[in-house]
Amino acid sequence: MSRHESRREHEFRQVDVFSAAPLLGNPVAVVHDADGLTEEQMASFARWTNLSETTFLLTPTDPAADYRLRIFTPGGELPFAGHPTLGSAHAWLEAGGVPAADDLVQECGAGLVTVRREGGALAFQAPPLTRSGPVSDPDVAAICRALRLTGADVVDTAWIDNGPGWVGVLLRDADAVLALEPDWAAFGDLKIGVVGRYADGPVAVEVRAFCPGYGMPEDPVTGSLNAGLGQWLAGTRLPTAYVASQGTVLQRRGRVRVTREGDAVWVGGDTLTTVVGRVAL
Template sequence: MPRPYAIYDVFTSDRLAGNPLAVVFDGQGLSDSRMQAIAREFNLSETVFVTPPENPAHSARLRIFTPGRELPFAGHPTVGAAVALAELNHNGGEADLVSVFEENVGPVRCAVKLLSGQAGFAEFDLPKRSEQLSSTIDPQKVADALCLSVSDLGFENHRSSVWSAGVPFVMVPVRDIAAAGSIAFDAGRWTAALGKTSAAYVYCRGGVDHRASFHARMFAPDMGIAEDPATGGAVAAMSGAILHFDALADGHHALVIEQGVEMGRPSHIDLHLEIKNQQVLRARIGGRAVKIASGNLFL
């Protein structure tokens, strides 16, 4: 039977920028292996399948697949699916609403705003606080995998570490945008050094865009992603590293992370942190999403 889908560019207001996402609006009845095969067919960094929620008070259940595996949680599918479902249900009209999506990590609360003639905006509360995971990281092996020198790694007091807010990422700070731009990622060396399930999130202070607090790149060979233009799940994990290394003062911190610049698909991810006594009271991630295509799967 036909299953409608749409493709959205996420964390951008511009078509052919940001991170493309396939949203399959009717995933009911599809097996896990079928969903994985469809994700490989789209061959985008992520495909999200919408199914009925287990709790009728919630908006939908979301299943998120990369070309390589299913994820318990991810940012750009959450933002993209929220905007896509809001636009579908409001026939292109204006709306200001709150939805709760069931993801494998747990319920995710998401606010959506639609304005006529503009890309939709969505932001969600992190379903899980970022935490640092124990790890042994060899700087020389990391540098070799990125084709950088050890002197390129780190800035200020930021050092490589592993953080997770549902999906773990190896956070690799580098000295500046020039170092980030010169990376030639070697998946074989990276896997040998850090394991086949490790994804690299490389970041530095500042950005090409003057609004950016940080500039980032993401590489995830185990997910079937050579490089990702925007990674909300990694920014969720990064929130813990920012708090830890920057010792954020109490209060509200509004940050913008730019990603995808080197790919020609610039993305902007909003990160808001509410800090009290060196703890994250609340964190949320947001961005825009714009529809670029639609059609049907005949499955």
């Protein structure tokens, strides 16, 4: 049997995340019933979609989980990512998935992640940071080179890594974030998330996510980064509940709702299916 003849069709959805209107958030490609796929098939399809992330819904191995998720960028697999978590939960529910309890429980490389329904939106509980704390002077210098900034431009930095490798950079305001023109050749392995406050208005901050090592220079709207930023800043430099804007420079209109409840940080937003079909893999 040829490779072509052995392919099997899978239900497929493309979900726009962090936007209530189509084409303004961050799309994730979701392949249903993916247990029979190999890791190479998953990686190949992720490269082909060329989206920031492509996910695969599988049978859970942990009895506490409703489903298992594998998450791939064009450059490789991630243990956790935020907008794929919400988009995949949306797709699983839309395809008829029924959680064992009120909240959904996702199994992924980072462990179990809780997803709750908030009206018509979804929110995930930020997983524990795998790396946190101060950023060394050499790393700050490398960050400044990559962002074409001086040390005086940076208000604060911190490691806020929950799987993808994020380091957080706080700038003086949202305008400084929007004005950034990074030096992509200077990034190396850095994955940099930048945030700056608005003086007033319906959103509190502007966020940008730079991750050329994952095959995408700038991610449109990023749940994992906003989770790390919330764990770092919510309740201290930022309110305990706020809305972040992301994707403005890329002509998107992402809106991410971040809420700290005690030690837990929740990251939520709207999700909307834009493509439904079948894919042969």
